[in-house]
Amino acid sequence: MADTIALEVTRYRPEEESEPTFQTYEVPLRQDWVVLDALNHVKDHVDGTLSYRWSCRMGVCGSCGMMVNGEPKLTCAEFLTDHAPGPIRVEPLRFFPVVRDLVVDIGDFMSKLKSVKPWLVRKQERAIADGEFRQTPQQLDTYKQFSMCINCMLCYSACPVFGLEPSFVGPAAIALARRYSQDSRDQGSRERLDVLSEKGGMWECTFVGECSEACPKNVDPAGAIQQYKLEGTVHWFKTLLPLGDR
């Protein structure tokens, strides 16, 4: 096996160029190195001007998502040897505006996430003296899968709907909305359903299903969106009844 591998990395320096280019770096091909290790090697020893995001190196923080050979991946979990003999093409997450090199702007995602109220909504807070909220394992099971989301945004880069319709609130935000709406302690499911029923909400989704394939945490955002569509439809039928929900 060769002892180095080529890394083709997107460079975009807005003060110098009007569109991104590729720069190739030869990095050591080590068994225990992931793409993020290779980028850190470039940053530390070859080219300190390369910009990218990372933090935990263990698939928890969700910062290091990039396109690796055209697929959205956490670079901390993508071994170099799996792509040997290379070259490995590393690009910024698709469908997001690029700020610099491999760094994308996530402001839009953050505001979308906030719009679905990803926290426990209570109509009235319970007094501390009343004790904790109890939950059965079955109640936990209804939302636990969706709570594994780490906001890495790989699902957005896998979603052609988000690429074509940037106003789409997107897979992760809807999966997290589902996470809270399914929680027995939460009382905000109606508010979230209203937000997701608007333009740019769940009805934008055409169930391509690639968001769930891309998810490194096995969350099923595509499933969450279809569950919301079902809930929205049932709710709509209820509004037609004489004494139905309004």
Add this chain to the structure above:
Amino acid sequence: MSTPVRYTLHHPRWYRRPVSVFWWLKKRAYIVFVLRELTSVFVALVSVLTLLQVRAILESPEAHAALMARLASPPVTGLLLVALAALVFHSVSWFNLAPRAMPVRLRGRRVPDVLVSGGNFAAWLFLSAAMAFLFLGTMTTR
């Protein structure tokens, strides 16, 4: 230094890569998705055809026979065979996706996915048999 720098107020100069109209050709899963969407055209076609058939049956045996004669031409038969393949693909892919949209729970436990999709397949089989009985029965009693 190819172009002069034009910064936008308060945020950096982003680069947005345009999405190609051929985005769906770039990955097998996307192609399958687009094909699944296109099968809806055949679903609509067959739905209209079924309504026409029902109308003809209610009208008179002659009207039904005339419609069937028109449908028996080789090009239409070819189209119907393509439609049948499209409908089977459409139905199978959607029924397989059904458990993800409907996580059924009984006594707090999630019903296995295979039972949810299996229920859909069973209903499909039953309705198909009922339709076959209706149409083939009408044809033989004439």
